[in-house]
Amino acid sequence: MDERYEDFMSVGPGSLAGRYLRMFWQPVCLSENLRPGRPMPIRVFADDFTLYRGASGAPHLVGPRCPHRGVVLSAGRVVGEDIECFYHGWTFDSCGQCVRQPAENPGFAEKVTIPAYPTREYQGLVFAYLGEGEAPQFPTLSVFEDEGFVENRESYRPWPFFTQLENSVDETHFNFTHRRTKFDDIGMNDEVPEIHCEEMPYGMLRMARRGNAVRKGHLLMPNWSLSSNYEHDKGWANHVVWRVPVDDATHTSFMADFVYKTGAEAEAYKRAIAAKRERRKSLEPAVETIRRILSGEIHADDVPADHPDIVTIQDGVSCMGQGLQRARGEDLMAASDRQVAMLRRLWNRELGALREGRPLTQWRIPDDLATTKGVEGE
Ligand code: FES
Numbered sequence: 001m002d003e004r005y006e007d008f009m010s011v012g013p014g015s016l017a018g019r020y021l022r023m024f025w026q027p028v029c030l031s032e033n034l035r036p037g038r039p040m041p042i043r044v045f046a047d048d049f050t051l052y053r054g055a056s057g058a059p060h061l062v063g064p065r066c067p068h069r070g071v072v073l074s075a076g077r078v079v080g081e082d083i084e085c086f087y088h089g090w091t092f093d094s095c096g097q098c099v100r101q102p103a104e105n106p107g108f109a110e111k112v113t114i115p116a117y118p119t120r121e122y123q124g125l126v127f128a129y130l131g132e133g134e135a136p137q138f139p140t141l142s143v144f145e146d147e148g149f150v151e152n153r154e155s156y157r158p159w160p161f162f163t164q165l166e167n168s169v170d171e172t173h174f175n176f177t178h179r180r181t182k183f184d185d186i187g188m189n190d191e192v193p194e195i196h197c198e199e200m201p202y203g204m205l206r207m208a209r210r211g212n213a214v215r216k217g218h219l220l221m222p223n224w225s226l227s228s229n230y231e232h233d234k235g236w237a238n239h240v241v242w243r244v245p246v247d248d249a250t251h252t253s254f255m256a257d258f259v260y261k262t263g264a265e266a267e268a269y270k271r272a273i274a275a276k277r278e279r280r281k282s283l284e285p286a287v288e289t290i291r292r293i294l295s296g297e298i299h300a301d302d303v304p305a306d307h308p309d310i311v312t313i314q315d316g317v318s319c320m321g322q323g324l325q326r327a328r329g330e331d332l333m334a335a336s337d338r339q340v341a342m343l344r345r346l347w348n349r350e351l352g353a354l355r356e357g358r359p360l361t362q363w364r365i366p367d368d369l370a371t372t373k374g375v376e377g378e
């Protein structure tokens with residue numbers, strides 16, 4: 001690629017990638033973590049916000065601090081649909097309008113506002129629109145309408161969202177990074193796949209052929225994906241994940257996996273997930289293990305094969321192991337990087353258009369976007 005790469009990593013207010021990402025609805029919190037009456041500080045796109053759930057159950061997102069003397073609003077109290085500052089009781093409604101100042105003269109409150117953002121809950125996640133102007137249409141996926149249930153997770157990862165996005169579209173890495181995992185069990189790692197990708201109205205279709213089995217996944221521009229995922233003993237799920245920058249160097253992966261199970265099978269699956277979560281609590285955090293591997297203290301292959309986070313740890317070694325400052329232009333891109341190269345090309349094109357004020361691609365998700373329920377034979 002002869003064009004220079006745009007900066008994919010800087011995501012703060014005013015940055016090109018940050019401006020682009022803010023043009024789309026983005027998940028900012030798991031629904032289950034937003035408890036009524038408990039406002040939360042949220043950091044996303046290197047910026048701070050306050051998220052709270054009103055008495056109606058609706059989530060609201062406003063600016064981080066009270067404009068009076070700057071106390072964080074996440075320390076405040078929820079009153080109906082409003083949030084009251086902990087310090088002197090200035091109160092803001094969900095549109096950011098100050099509606100009460102108990103210790104001030106009447107008439108002042110109406111002149112005071114804080115930023116407020118549209119929110120929406122979908123498939124167990126709280127989404128917000130942090131861009132300018134009216135929010136775009138909310139994107140939905142028909143896979144969630146099948147028979148089954150949604151499993152939500154979030155995972156904070158100390159490497160850039162774009163590095164993770166590249167890793168997710170890179171089918172070749174399975175055979176090397178993910179040895180000794182569930183992917184061995186289904187023969188995914190037996191041979192290096194033949195890969196394919198093409199631009200689609202929603203982003204990119206990517207495929208990997210291993211023998212006569214094909215694995216299909218979709219990158220949904222700009223920063224989410226739909227692919228099939230395999231859990232040992234538990235079968236296949238549709239893996240839907242958004243890679244949302246916290247700041248330039250870290251991100252949260254928000255997941256809404258659709259599991260094709262109902263009744264007793266679904267209950268058994270949920271118990272297995274709960275057991276995995278319980279086990280995780282007794283272990284060193286995955287990020288610490290990744291750091292110890294990269295510092296040379298242990299090797300990735302020392303991580304037990306049944307570690308609940310082995311795949312995340314392995315991906316972390318590859319993602320953090322690239323170094324956080326590496327410029328894309330330094331890479332020696334090869335034939336097996338076609339999917340990564342296309343991801344970069346799409347992003348580069350859109351950021352270039354944004355920088356120069358040219359029209360952006362209007363991504364569209366078809367009603368029937370689906371993935372194979374696993375590796376499909378032909
Ligand atoms: S700092 Fe918020 S009311 Fe005074």
Ligand SMILES: [Fe+2]
Nearest residue numbers: 167173177315
């Ligand atoms: Fe991976």
